[in-house]
Amino acid sequence: MxxxxxxxxxxxxxxxxxxxxxxxxxxxxxxxxxxxxxxxxxxxxxxxxxxxxxxxxxxxxxxxxxxxxxxxxxxxxxxxxxxxxxxxxxxxxxxxxxxxxxxxxxxxxxxxxxxxxxxxxxxxxxxxxxxxxxxxxxxxxxxxxxEPAQIVSTMRAGLQDWQPTLDAVGNLRAERGVNLAFEASGIVSKINFVSGQSVAAGDVLAQLRLNDEPGRLAQLKAQARFASVSLARDARLLQSKTTSNAVVDQDQSNLLALMGQIDAQQAMIAEKTLAAPFAGQLGIRQIDLGEFLTQGTFVVTLQSLDPIDVDFYIPQQQLRDLRVGMQAIVTVDGWGDRAFTGKLQAITPQVDQASRTVVVRAQIENHDHALIPGMFASVRVGIGVVQHHVTLPISAISATTYGSTVYVIRNTGKDRIAHQLLVTTGPERGDQVAILSGLSPGEEVVTAGQLKLHEGTPVVVNNAVQPDFAAHPQLPQE
Missing domain, CATH: 1.10.287 (Helix Hairpins)
Known part of the structure; x- marks a missing residue:
């Protein structure tokens, strides 16, 4: 009860x-x-x-x-x-x-x-x-x-390829990207795009209301045509010696002045027209029809997404390991384990005196527009020669006063006994560590539960749960 x-x-x-x-x-x-x-x-x-x-x-x-x-x-x-x-x-x-x-x-x-x-x-x-x-x-x-048998989890030690790498973090940026705005003030009269649209170079996106600018332009063009006709007539009269050179020079001056006024008027009209400077993808529209805009008001962003660049920083001590054209592997949190391949495009020929780092740029193909500017990225550049090491989870290593140890499983008849080995560890990557000596490939190594073990402890293997063993683990997404 x-x-x-x-x-x-x-x-x-x-x-x-x-x-x-x-x-x-x-x-x-x-x-x-x-x-x-x-x-x-x-x-x-x-x-x-x-x-x-x-x-x-x-x-x-x-x-x-x-x-x-x-x-x-x-x-x-x-x-x-x-x-x-x-x-x-x-x-x-x-x-x-x-x-x-x-x-x-x-x-x-x-x-x-x-x-x-x-x-x-x-x-x-x-x-x-x-x-x-x-x-x-x-x-x-x-x-x-x-002594009772202890429950542990195990895995077989195996050889894996280890490529020496240089790891860094950086930010993605478009190869060409601008925030579009009008150069003049006025009221929005036309909007020729929608948010997220892909446009070609030269496409007119928006237009401010034109007041007297077109009429003034037509007037100037008419005056220019008359000045041109007067210049031609006076030039014929000059040939027959019925007019002077001064009259012809005045006609040329008037025509040139009118052509300059026409160019100025066309420029004023162009300031009230918003066109795409290059092909790319538009962002979210920030204006509405009939809205009065002052000079420089942000209208919409235009980004060229393919290819896309990533800028990252490396310490000056590692500058000697990099060359333009080396392969770079880029990962971002938004795409999990997916890796994007690119090449180093440029290395800044100057070290920042405050941080003692160098800016390096890599260019990545982005046909499906999966990457967008501003993303935080992890960059890995392969350097050196590929090596082969026995690889274990970091959790399998026990640190002692006399070095690093692992427990391997030995079969003694009907019992399975834990045997302690002294090993030499090498570089680490993610959840993995390289074993340089002391362990042979194929050994059954305890990966969890070794804190309960000592030399000769009987064990029972239960591999229902295994520790993390990723070379490039990703941060959990919240």
Missing amino acids: FIGSVGAWLPKTTLDAMHMSWQAGFATLSLIYGIGAIFSLVMVLLGAGFAAQVFGDRVRSGGLITRGHGIRARQIRKTVANWKSDQVGWRMKEPLKKQAGSNHAGNGLRHAVVQQRHARWLSDRAITISAILLSTLCQTIAAAAA
Whole structure:
């Protein structure tokens, strides 16, 4: 009743622990009672054997006394045999009486011998049973004192390729990216795009309202045409010597002035027109139709996403390991384990005096537009020659005062025993560590639970749960 009420509010793990503790307590109490009972029985049998031994000794002592009478009886029987041919007189009566006494002594001797043998048999059996029970007691104590098997998880040590790398972090940026804005003030009269649209270079995106600018432009163009006609007529008259060179020069000056005014007017109109400077993808529209905008108001962003660049920083000590054209592997949190391949495009020829770092740029193909500017990226550049190392999870390594150790599993008949090995560790990457010496490929190594082990501990393998073993682990996404 009490256990049921307690189990209603205790968690399952606590109940399991209590149940295991009770079982262990009952097992220990039963073992103590069993050892006490066997010990008592051994003492009783040893006492019986001792008593039988003492009784046998006493019987043997009595047999020594009787044995003297047996010798005398044999002498008498011999004398009687020698005197059988003689007459039996009154002188033989006394020896015959002694002979009868000797026969009685012989019967007593035989009875003592039987008792002695029986006592010896009892003593031998008591000692044998006591030895058997004592051996059973020792085995029981040894079994009770034997170390229980510990549950561990294991994995086979294997060879993996290790490429020396230079790791860094950086930011993605578009190869070409701008925030578009009008150069003049005015009211929005046209919007020719939607948010997220892909556009080509030169596409008109928006237009501010044109007041008198088109009329002024038409007027200037008309004046320019008249000035051109006047220049042509005066040039013909100059050939016939009916006008002067000054008139022709004035006509040329007027025409050039009008052409300049036309260019200025067209520029004013262009300031009220927003066009795409290059092909790319637009962002979110920030203006509305009919809205008054001042000069420089942000309208929309335009980004060229393929290819895309990543800028990252490296310490000046590692500058000697990098060359333009080396392969770079880029990963971002938003795409998990997906890796994007690119090449180093440029290395800044200057070290930042504040941080002593160098900016390096890599360019990545981005056909599906999976990467966008501003993303935080991890960059890995392969340097050096590929190496081969025995690889284990970092959790399999135990640090001790005399070095790093691992536990390997050895099969000894029906038992599996943990054996400790001293190893030399090398570089680390993610959840992995390279073993330089002390461990052979194919060894079964304990990866979890080694804190419960020492040399020779019996183990039971349960690989239902394994530690992390990723070369390039990703941060959990919240």
